[in-house]
Amino acid sequence: MSDNDGKKTLGLRGAGARPGNVKQSFSHGRTKNVVVETKRKRVVVPKPGAAKPGVGGGRPGGDPSKRPAGISDVEMARRLKALQAAKAREAEDNARRAAEEKAREEERARRRAEAEAKEREQREAEQRAKEKAEAEEVKKRAAEAASKRAAADAAAAKVAPAPKADTPRRDLSNKPAPAPTPRKSDRERDQRNTRGRGQNDGRRSGKLTLSQATGGAGGRQKSMAAMKRKQERARQKAMGGPVEREKVIRDVQLPETIVVSELANRMAERVADVVKSLMNMGMMVTQNQALDADTAELIIEEFGHKVVRVSDADVEDVISDAAEDETNLQGRPPVITIMGHVDHGKTSLLDAIRDAKVVSGEAGGITQHIGAYQVTTDSGTTLSFLDTPGHAAFTSMRSRGAQVTDIVVLVVAADDSVMPQTIEAINHAKAAQVPMIVAINKIDKPAADANKVRAELLQHEVIVEAMSGEVQDVEVSAVTGQGLDELLEAIALQSEILELKANPDRAAQGAVIEAQLDVGRGPVATVLIQKGTLRLGDIFVVGEQFGKVRALINDKGERVAEAGPSVPVEVLGLNGTPEAGDVLNVTETDAQAREIAEYRAQVAKDKRAAAGAATTLEQLMQKAKDDEDVSELPILVKADVQGSAEAIVQAMEKIGNDEVRVRVLHSGVGAITESDIGLAEASGAPVMGFNVRANASARNTANQKGVEIRYYSVIYDLVDDVKAAASGLLSAEIKENFIGYANIKDVFKVSNVGKVAGCLVTEGVARRSAGVRLLRDNVVIHEGTLKTLKRFKDEVPEVQSGQECGMAFENYEDVRAGDVIEIFEREEVTRTLD
DSSP states (O other), X not given: OEEETTEEEOOOOSTTOOTXXXXXXXXXXXXXEEEEEOSSOEEEEXXXXXXXXXXXXXXXXXXXXXXXXXXXXXXXXHHHHHHHHHHHHHHHHHHXXXXXXXXXXXXXXXXXXXXXXXXXXXXXXHHHHHHHHHHHHHHHHHHHHHHHHHHHHHHHHHHSOOOXXXXXXXXXXXXXXXXXXXXXXXXXXXXXHHHTTTTTOXXXXXXXXXXXXTTOTTXXXXXXXXXXXXXXXXXXXXXXXXXXXXXXXXXEEXXXXXXXXXXXHHHTOOHHHHHHHHHHTTOOOOTTSEEEHHHHHHHHHHTTOEEEEOOGGGGGGXXXXXXXXXXXXXXOOXXXXXXXXXXXSHHHHHHHHHTOOOGGXXXXXXXXXXXXXXXXXXXXXXXXXXXXXXXXXXXHHHHHHHHSOSEEEEEEXXXXXXXXXXXXXXXXXXXXXXXXXXXXXXXXXXXXXXXXXXXXXXXXXXXBGXXXXXXXXXXXXXXXXXXXXXXXHHHHHHHHHHTOEEOTTSOOEEEEEEEEEETTTEEEEEEEEEESOEETTOEEEETTEEEEEEEEEOXXXXXXXXXXXXXXXXXXXXXXXXXXXXXXXXXXXXXXXXHHHHHHHHHHHHHHHHHHOOXXXXXXXXXXXXXXXXXXXXXXXXXSBXXXXXXXXXXXXXXXXXXXXXXXXXXXXXXXXXXXXXXXXXXXXXXXXXXXXXXXXXXXXXXXXXXXXXXXXXXXXXXXXXXXXXHTTSOOEEEEEEEEEEEEEEEEEETTXXXXXXXXXXXXXXXXXXXXXXXXXXXXXXXXXXXXXXXTTEEOSEEETTOEEEXXXXXXXXXXXXXXXXXXXXXXXXXXXX
């Protein structure tokens, strides 16, 4: 026996022992017994010197003197501890296996119970089906017997003459004798026999369903027409005639494309029949494939129905704009739009008329969105005013104001005269073909000159009454109130001439003046009602959005129940923020409004895709080239109202040139959200907030991801900052300044330097740091820098005109006597966008 690293090898010699028949069992590195296998039996030989089972051997309570030699107390304790841990793990494994076995037994029992219950329900269902079939068979036989008796009676009536009244009727037919009436005892016996099968039994069988519990045990009932058709088919079948189903001819609305299943549904035909018909035509299609209108028309005609061709745009036919009956028209207040150049006093003039202080709440003292107000004069006349911004960026707002107005009041400052936005307002008024009233404001200023304003208006074909024209002009002052009564009188006179009327009893129609996303109220649209009356609960569609009127708020912040013609109100209840300038129409049902909005959204999506798509190879190549040559400044814009966001986007599109442009990744209304920050981070763009702020989560995300958020309240500042940022993307302009010329007199070869040209500076100055060009016969043959510039033997920074020097070119030695050296300096000029 030998011992090597805790493993023991035993060699036995004797009867029945063979090499390879010795096995050994271990317990944590400790040999317990040696097992010897012979041909006839298996013998367990105790280890020499080892304790017998249960006696000593290092076990607890054993004799320590009988433990294996060479095992210390620490080693013995470690082995005992390992043995105890192994026993503990074995006990845990046994407990876990027992628990798993118990769980499996419970799962098997549950599955057996479920299978038995399912089988029991299936047997009950089969039994009920069998009883139902038997009952149907009994009824069928009774019906057949009744039909045979009826046929026999009819045949007998045709053959035999009608019997006299006092003569007993004889049975001349060959019909079988009627079955005898069952006796009471027989009926009772039949009831007892069939009671167990569920017939003539009031007890419920099977599970209690919801329809049975609520009283509708039969589920969905057939209509009276269906019952009559069923009776008619039974009568024809009893009489022996053919049973034909009446064909219902339907008018099938056919759009430009339609799915096979939808086509079958509109024809009230089976989908399988439609698919079969298409396959007979050579088209292997499924029920989910789309068909063109021509193919679908062939199928409809084959099934015998009528085709009604429609288009997707027909969904808007529910919005009727027919001519109004003159008898239903009533007078309405005029809509007056205040227009003019920025800072000419438009809002101040309206404040003086309204007795309000709107201008004090405007950022920078300028109006940045359209305001809609109603004013009642001292004479009781109601006027609706629209106040438009005067800044150049709000051109579209002024255009919308002119489109929905009846009268334009052109405000011109007497001390500033006609300006660019004044000219633009005149053009908008002429394009809208609305009358104009000129209000010469700030007449109280010392530098005011009303005649100068009138004279300059002549250049734009606006001839006022003071110069024998037709346009009314009033000198007013928003500060002192001078001329306000005359202005209101001129407006009233003009509205009487126009004879403005509308029908308040029809479905409402209006124009969206402004739209915004309010945090507490959701999407809010300022709508000027043009026709009809808008009431609470009306369902409407406006542009690509739809909704139901939840609240109407007038210009004073009061809730109203309805709004008639020429009344501006805020409408709550939209599903999204509409575009400023969209038209609001009231519809009859929510489904109509939803369908129209979805159609308009799809059309707008298709237009955007078509506008941004390149259709030819040349367009693709040109677009790729433009993208490479132009540097882009991406930005995100969030504003308080839709009109301001639109104006900012239009102003951004005007910034840039052939090298740099501003690209608005996203524009919207409402607060800056975390999704805006995510888009800005992915695109490397700053976020521009106009009269809005970022919420807490957006601010934290922006700080973590390093996204810049800038807030603005005046559109001038926003445009100037974006223009300055875009100017930084412009490459600097390189400007060359020629500072001198030198003639080469001779060429010398110097060791370690190469060829050096002996030169005479004929003009300007030669500098070591400047750039040089080598001219030969007035042709540039080399451009580079100087390697050395020497005066005598010294290296000098520059040589003045009229002095001799030595020059050597960097990496160029092909110089000859008679060549001319041109010396120049380059200067970088920073460029800015105009």
